[in-house]
Amino acid sequence: MPTVKSKATATLLLSSLIALTCPAAPPVVSNVTASQRAGTKFVDVSYDLADPDTATLTVSLQISSDGGATWTVPTASTTGAIGSGVAPGLRRTLAWNAGADWNGQYSTAMRFRVTAEDGTNLAPPGFALIPAGSFSMGDSLDGEPSAPVHTVNVSAFYLQTTLVTKAQWDAGYNYARANGYFFDNAGAGKAANHPVQIVVWHDAVKWCNARSQQDGLAPCYTDGGVIYKTGLGDVAVVCDFTKNGYRLPTEAEWEKAARGGLSGKRFPWGNTITHSQANYNSFSFYAYDTSPTRNYHPAYDDSVYPYTSPVTSFAPNGFGLYDMAGNMRQWCWDWYDTYPDGTVGDPTGATSGSYRVLRGGSWFGTAPTARVATRSSRSPYSSDGWPGEIGFRPARGHL
Numbered sequence: 024m025p026t027v028k029s030k031a032t033a034t035l036l037l038s039s040l041i042a043l044t045c046p047a048a049p050p051v052v053s054n055v056t057a058s059q060r061a062g063t064k065f066v067d068v069s070y071d072l073a074d075p076d077t078a079t080l081t082v083s084l085q086i087s088s089d090g091g092a093t094w095t096v097p098t099a100s101t102t103g104a105i106g107s108g109v110a111p112g113l114r115r116t117l118a119w120n121a122g123a124d125w126n127g128q129y130s131t132a133m134r135f136r137v138t139a140e141d142g143t144n145l146a147p148p149g150f151a152l153i154p155a156g157s158f159s160m161g162d163s164l165d166g167e168p169s170a171p172v173h174t175v176n177v178s179a180f181y182l183q184t185t186l187v188t189k190a191q192w193d194a195g196y197n198y199a200r201a202n203g204y205f206f207d208n209a210g211a212g213k214a215a216n217h218p219v220q221i222v223v224w225h226d227a228v229k230w231c232n233a234r235s236q237q238d239g240l241a242p243c244y245t246d247g248g249v250i251y252k253t254g255l256g257d258v259a260v261v262c263d264f265t266k267n268g269y270r271l272p273t274e275a276e277w278e279k280a281a282r283g284g285l286s287g288k289r290f291p292w293g294n295t296i297t298h299s300q301a302n303y304n305s306f307s308f309y310a311y312d313t314s315p316t317r318n319y320h321p322a323y324d325d326s327v328y329p330y331t332s333p334v335t336s337f338a339p340n341g342f343g344l345y346d347m348a349g350n351m352r353q354w355c356w357d358w359y360d361t362y363p364d365g366t367v368g369d370p371t372g373a374t375s376g377s378y379r380v381l382r383g384g385s386w387f388g389t390a391p392t393a394r395v396a397t398r399s400s401r402s403p404y405s406s407d408g409w410p411g412e413i414g415f416r417p418a419r420g421h422l
Contacts, residue, residue, distance in 0.1 A: 049074070049141070050072065050073065050074040050077065050080050050111070050139040050140070050141055051072075051073045051074070051139075052070055052071070052072055052082075052137045052138065052139050053070070053071045053073070054069075054070060054071045055068065055069070055070045055135060055136075055137050056068070056069045056070075057069075057133070057135040059121075060118075063122075064120065064121045064122030064123075064126070065118050065119065065120055065121065065122070066118070066119045066121055066135075067116060067117075067118055068084065068116065068117050068118070068119060068135055068137065069114050069115070069116050070114075070115050070137045071112075071113050071114065071115070072104075072109065072110075072111045072112060072115050072139055073111050074111045074139070074141060077111070077141045078110065079107070079108045079109060079110055080109050080110075080111065080139045080140060080141055081106065081107045081108075081109070081139070081140045082104060082105050082106065082109045082115070082117075082137060082138070082139050082140075083105065083106075083137075083138045083140075084098050084101055084105060084117065084119065084135065084136070084137055084138075085098065085135075085136040085138070085341075085343075086098055086119070086133065086134070086135055086136070087132075087133065087134040087135075087136070088128070088130035088132065088133060089130070089132055090132040090134060091134045091136075092285075096124070096125055096128075096338075097124040097125060097338060097339070098119060098124060100119065100120035100123040100124045101117055101118065101119050101120070102117065102118050102120075103115075103116050103117035103118050104116055104117050105117040109139075140152070147181060147419060149183055149184055149185070150181040150182060150183050150184065150419065151181065151182055151183075151184050151280075151342050151343040151344055152179065152180075152181055152342075153177070153179065153180050153181065153182055153276065153279060153280045153342055153420075154179055155176075155177065155178050155179040156176070156177065157174055157175065157176045157177070157366075158174075158175060158177070158278075158279050158282065158286065159172050159173075159174060159175075159286060159287065160172070160173055160174070160175045160275055160278050160279070160362070160396075161173055161362065161396055162394070162396035162397075163287050163396075164287070164289055164294070165289070165391075165394070167394075167396055167397065167398075169361075169398050170362070170396045170397070170398055171362055173362055173363070173364070173365065173366070173367070174365075174366040174367075175275045175279070175366070175367055175368070175370065176366065176367070176368040176369065177275055177276055177279045177368075177369060178368075178369055178420065179420060180272070180276055180418055180419065180420025181418060181419040181420050182272060182276070182280045182342075182344060182416065182417075182418045182419075183416040183417050183418070184339065184343055184344050184345055185218075185334035185335060185344075185345045185346065185416065186218035186219075186334050186345075186346050186350065186351050186353065186414045186415070186416050187218065187219050187230075187414060187415055187416055187417070188212065188215060188216055188217065188218060188219065188334055189210070189211070189212025189213075189214065189215050189216075189217055189218070189219045190215040190216065191219070192210045192212070192219035192222070192230065193210070195230050195233050195234045195237065196209065196210060196230065196233075198233055198234075198236075198237045199229065199230065199232075199233030199252075202233065202236065203252050203253075204229050204232075204233050204252045204253065205229075205252065205253040205254075206226045206229060206230075207223050207225065207226050207255055207404075207406065208221050208222060208223060208226060208406050210222050210226070211411065212331075213327075213329065213331050214333070216333045216334060216335075217331045217332070217333055217334065218331055218334055218346070218350060218351045218414040219414055220329060220331070220351065220407065220411040220412065220413060220414055221406050221407060221408055221411060221413075222354075222406065222413065222414065222415065223255075223403060223404055223405060223406045224354050224379045224401075224403035224404075224405075225254075225255055225260070225403055225404070227271060227354050227415045228244050228251065228260060228270075228271065229244075229251060229252060229253075231243065231244065231268065231269040231270050231271065231417050232244050232250055232251055232252065232268065232269075233252075234268075234269050234417070235266075235268030235269050236250075236268075238269075240266075240267050240268040240269065240419075241266040241267050241268050242266065242268045243262050243263050243264070243266040243268045243269070243270040244260050244261065244262055244263075244270065245260070245261050245263065246259060246260055246261070247259075255404060262356060262371070264369075264371070267419065268419070269417040269418070269419055270356065270417065270418055270419070271354055271355055271356045271415060271417065271418065272355055272356065272416070272417075272418040273355060273356050273357055273369070273370065273371050273372065274355045274356070274357040274370075274372060274380045274382065274398075275367075275369070275370050276418060277353065277355050277382045277383075278382070278395055278396065280342055280344055280347065281340065281344070281347040281348070281382070281383070281395040282340075282341075282395050283340030283341030283342045283344065283347070284341040284342060285341060288395070289311060289394050289395070289396075290348050290393065290394060290395060291340035291341070291344075291347045291348055291395060292338075292340065294311055295311045295312070295313045296311060296312055296313070296314065296348070296390050296393060297312075297313055297314040297315070298314045298315075298316050298320050298321070298322075299314075299337075300337055300338070300348070301337055301346075301348045301349030301350070301384070301393055302320045302323055302330070302331070302332040302336065302337070302346075302349045302350045302386045303320065303348070303349040303350075303384055303385070303386060303388055303389065303390060303392070303393050304318060304319055304320075304386070304387060304388060304389050305317045305318060305319075305320075305389070305390065306318075306389050306390070308389075309389070309390045309391060311390060312389070312390035319386065320332065320386065323386065328409070328410050328411060329386060329387070329410055329411035329412060330386045330387070331350060331351065331386055331411075332350055332386070334346060334350070336350075337349075346383070347383060347395070348383060348384050348393040348394070348395065349383070349384050349385065349386065349388075349393050350383075350384075350385060350386055350414075351383065351385050351386070351412060351413060351414035352381040352382065352383050352384065352385045352388070352392075352399065352412055352413045352414070353381065353382050353383045353413075353414055353415050353416060354379060354380075354381060354413065354414075354415040355379065355380040355381070355382055356371060356372065356379075356380075357370075357371065357372025357373070357379065357380045358372050358373040358374075358375060358376030358377075358378070358379060358380070359372075359373075359376055359377075359378040359379065359380050359398070359400035360372060360373040360376060377402065378400035378401060378402055378403075379400060379401065379402075379403045380398060380399075380400055381398075381399045381400055381401055381413065382397070382398070382399070384397065385412035385413075386412060387410050387412045388412065401413065
C-alpha cells in the first residue's frame with residue numbers, strides 16, 4: 024500500500040482547436056493534493072478546476088510510483104469528480120481504491136497527476152490522447168541499423184488503448200459485411216477479450232473505414248477516389264489524414280505512443296523486460312531479458328497456439344496504452360523503407376513499397392522484437408495464419 028504524503032503536480036492539456044474570432048480559454052488544474060485515508064486502502068485526491076467558458080470538463084488521473092519518471096500505476100477504480108461532466112470549482116475530490124488496483128504495492132515516491140480536457144479535445148472512449156511534440160525516434164542503445172536515431176515532430180492524435188479485441192473486430196466486421204465491405208479473412212481470436220489475429224493489412228484498413236462509418240465519422244481510406252471497401256492485389260489505397268475517422272497509426276506515431284513519454288529507453292517502461300511486464304518469448308541470450316521464467320509466458324502457454332493474453336493483462340505505459348511491447352505485432356500505415364535524414368514532421372512513409380511496417384513484438388517473439396525501436400515488416404497481403412501474432416489498433420487525428 025503506498026505512502027502518500029507529498030503534493031502532486033497538476034497537468035494541463037490544451038485544446039488544439041482555437042476559434043479565429045474568440046479563442047477559448049483552456050481549463051486549468053491547480054492545488055492537487057493526495058493523502059491516504061486513515062485505516063483504509065483508499066487515497067483521496069483534491070484539486071481546483073477552472074475554466075471560464077466551459078460548463079463541464081472531462082477529468083482523468085495518472086499515478087506514478089517513481090517520482091514522476093513513469094505514470095503506469097493502474098487507475099481503474101476511481102470515484103468522485105473524475106471522468107466526464109465535472110464542473111469547475113474549488114476542492115473537487117475523487118477517491119482511488121488502491122486496494123483494488125494496486126494491492127500490496129508500496130512506494131515512498133508516489134505522484135498524482137490530474138488532467139482536465141474541454142469538449143474540443145476529448146479522447147474518444149477507449150482511446151488515449153498522444154500529445155503533440157518532438158521525440159527521438161530510433162535505437163540509441165543496441166545499434167539497430169534499420170532504426171537510426173532522428174528527431175520527429177508529431178502532431179497530437181488519439182490511439183486506442185488496447186489492441187483490437189476479437190469482440191471489437193466481430194462487431195465492426197459484421198457491420199462492414201452488411202454494408203458492402205469484402206474481407207480476405209474473417210479474423211480469429213482465442214477469446215473475446217484477446218486480440219484479433221489472422222488479419223491482413225488491407226482488412227485492417229477496411230475495418231477502420233467501416234468502424235468510422237458505423238460511428239458517424241469520415242472514413243480516411245479511399246481507392247480511386249471512393250471509400251475503400253473491396254479489393255486486394257494491386258489496389259492503391261490512399262489515406263486522408265485530415266479526416267476524423269479511424270485509421271492505422273503511422274510508424275512515427277506508433278513509436279512516440281509506445282515510448283509513453285520516456286526518452287531513450289529500450290521498452291515502454293525502461294531498459295529491461297520480464298514476464299511480469301509483457302507477454303513474450305523469454306531467452307537468457309539477452310542481458311536485458313531478466314525474466315526469472317523462460318520460453319513462452321507460463322500464464323498463457325496452454326499448448327494451443329496462439330499464446331495470446333487478454334488485452335489489459337499488463338500495466339499500461341505512461342500514455343495509458345496496453346501491449347505496446349509483446350502480445351501481438353501491430354500493423355502501421357507506412358511502407359517499410361529507410362528513415363529520412365534530419366528532423367521531420369508527421370512522416371507517413373514512402374509512397375510505395377512491397378511490405379508494410381509492423382511494430383511491437385508478440386507472444387511468439389523474443390525480447391529484442393519487443394523493443395520500442397524495433398522494426399519489422401510483412402506483405403500487406405499476408406494474414407499470418409501461423410503462428411498468429413499480428414494484430415492492430417486504430418488511431419484518430421491529427422488534431
